[in-house]
Amino acid sequence: MKCVTCKHGNTALGKTAITFVQGENTLVIKDVPAQICDLCGAYYLDPDTLEEVRKVVNDETKTGHEISVVKLKKAA
Numbered sequence: 001m002k003c004v005t006c007k008h009g010n011t012a013l014g015k016t017a018i019t020f021v022q023g024e025n026t027l028v029i030k031d032v033p034a035q036i037c038d039l040c041g042a043y044y045l046d047p048d049t050l051e052e053v054r055k056v057v058n059d060e061t062k063t064g065h066e067i068s069v070v071k072l073k074k075a076a
């Protein structure tokens with residue numbers, strides 16, 4: 001698909017890492033499948049992946065670790 005961020009690049013399926021910072025806690029989720037722009041690097045997640053990411057964020061924020069690095073595991 002056409003990248004909506006830079007409006008020039010095209011996206012291709014790949015894997016990215018997403019970093020969340022909440023207060024003093026930093027969470028890095030690796031191996032997230034996403035459509036990634038070949039020009040500006042913007043990434044787009046599909047709704048299922050976004051839901052998985054949300055679950056991981058919820059679980060990890062409960063642990064209270066200052067820094068967590070996890071791999072996204074698809075449930076299905």
Ligand SMILES: [Zn+2]
Nearest residue numbers: 003006037040
């Ligand atoms: Zn782009």
